[in-house]
Amino acid sequence: xxxxxxxxxxxxxxxxxxxxxxxxxxxxxxxxxxxxxxxxxxxxxxxxxxxxxxxxxxxxxxxxxxxxxxxxxxxxxxxxxxxxxxxxxxxxxxxxxxxxxxxxxxxxxxxxxxxxxxxxxxxxxxxxxxxxxxxxxxxxxxxxxxxxxxxxxxxxxxxxxxxxxxxxxxxxxxxxxxxxxxxxxxxxxxxxxxxxxxxxxxxxxxxxxxxxxxxxxxxxxxxxxxxxxxxxxxxxxxxxxxxxxxxxxxx
Amino acid sequence: xxxxxxxxxxxxxxxxxxxxxxxxxxxxxxxxxxxxxxxxxxxxxxxxxxxxxxxxxxxxxxxxxxxxxxxxxxxxxxxxxxxxxxxxxxxxxxxxxxxxxxxxxxxxxxxxxxxxxxxxxxxxxxxxxxxxxxxxxxxxxxxxxxxxxxxxxxxxxxxxxxxxxxxxxxxxxxxx
Numbered sequence: 144x145x146x147x148x149x150x151x152x153x154x155x156x157x158x159x160x161x162x163x164x165x166x167x168x169x170x171x172x173x174x175x176x177x178x179x180x181x182x183x184x185x186x187x188x189x190x191x192x193x194x195x196x197x198x199x200x201x202x203x204x205x206x207x208x209x210x211x212x213x214x215x216x217x218x219x220x221x222x223x224x225x226x227x228x229x230x231x232x233x234x235x236x237x238x239x240x241x242x243x244x245x246x247x248x249x250x251x252x253x254x255x256x257x258x259x260x261x262x263x264x265x266x267x268x269x270x271x272x273x274x275x276x277x278x279x280x281x282x283x284x285x286x287x288x289x290x291x292x293x294x295x296x297x298x299x300x301x302x303x304x305x306x307x308x309x310x311x312x313x314x315x316x317x318x319x320x321x322x323x324x325x326x327x328x329x330x331x332x333x334x335x336x337x338x339x340x341x342x343x344x345x346x347x348x349x350x351x352x353x354x355x356x357x358x359x360x361x362x363x364x365x366x367x368x369x370x371x372x373x374x375x376x377x378x379x380x381x382x383x384x385x386x387x388x389x390x391x392x393x394x
Numbered sequence: 395x396x397x398x399x400x401x402x403x404x405x406x407x408x409x410x411x412x413x414x415x416x417x418x419x420x421x422x423x424x425x426x427x428x429x430x431x432x433x434x435x436x437x438x439x440x441x442x443x444x445x446x447x448x449x450x451x452x453x454x455x456x457x458x459x460x461x462x463x464x465x466x467x468x469x470x471x472x473x474x475x476x477x478x479x480x481x482x483x484x485x486x487x488x489x490x491x492x493x494x495x496x497x498x499x500x501x502x503x504x505x506x507x508x509x510x511x512x513x514x515x516x517x518x519x520x521x522x523x524x525x526x527x528x529x530x531x532x533x534x535x536x537x538x539x540x541x542x543x544x545x546x547x548x549x550x551x552x553x554x555x556x557x558x559x560x561x562x563x564x565x566x567x568x569x570x
Contacts (some may be wrong), residue, residue: 169552173553176472176551176553177472177475180466180471180472181472181475184462187458187462188455188458188459188462191454191455191458192455192458192460194453195431195450195454196450196454199450237548271433271436271508273430273432273433274460303517349432352432352436356435356436357439357441357446359442360439361500361501361502362502379503
């Protein structure tokens, strides 16, 4: 009786120990799998980060190699008399519909101020709406090529791109169309074609876009008059506000 | 914790639904960010929370992590760890959006990829984003609490056990 009970207890104890060992083994195995998977994940994430940081550094190097386009003033394209008291800085993306709306609401007034010598404009190319065909970058690159070839043609090219703005999210205008508009704006085809097809200034456009973002701007158009951003952080200025700001700056 | 039997039976399926739901969210949120790294860099910078030196590494790592979490959640592998990291991410997003609102920033959160548009009225967006992320946080916490789910690699590999079985083990171990 006593022996049987003792034996049973021993058997139970052995079973218990075995179960405990199994549980420990299972826990060890789970920990091992978890650690292995976690390690793979960390390596994948680190690899992506390293590759992308390196590729970004390479882009900056390429941009430096091709150099900025000629005739760049304060990182943008100057239109008007450099001595005009009011400076309107426009950060625009050729693919941005709000920029098109801003241009149709204010373009004529801006041209009048420029013609009167009241204000000058610095157009800052920004490429933040690149879809699959990278139209934001391609159009800004084309504008840089035009500015590089002949600053006098820039305004007409700029206006043509807004008048003929392609639908957002589509494939954008093809390079051949950009070249046609550049010729229409008054530059010789040979002087811009290679830069447009090879996207010579794409790296420079990327750097200007970084600069735009690092200045704290988050959307286009961002309108700055004599160093002060107009509108609240989230709205574009009305023609009335723009007029008031330009007149105050021109005094 | 004592769980009613009906709930115990259904919880693994609910966990599967949460897993697949959150996994899908991370695909929808991670893929556009992953394929537009520069847009993501600008979105991260717009929050003005990450120092400039770390903006790029952070913006490159985040969508990669989101896609990894999507894979883990859809496969049901390391569910508890994935759910815990998901919950931590959601807390981070909620803090980021709430403080952007509090600091008067007018930004699009870029949660599902950068849009590059100016936001006319950011408050509606902030409220929507915060409610959505809070719901995701709740899901992630439920999954952290009870990670066992049907159709999961965890169950297949024996990494997790149904709550009932685990409780039986506990009772057996304690019954000397």
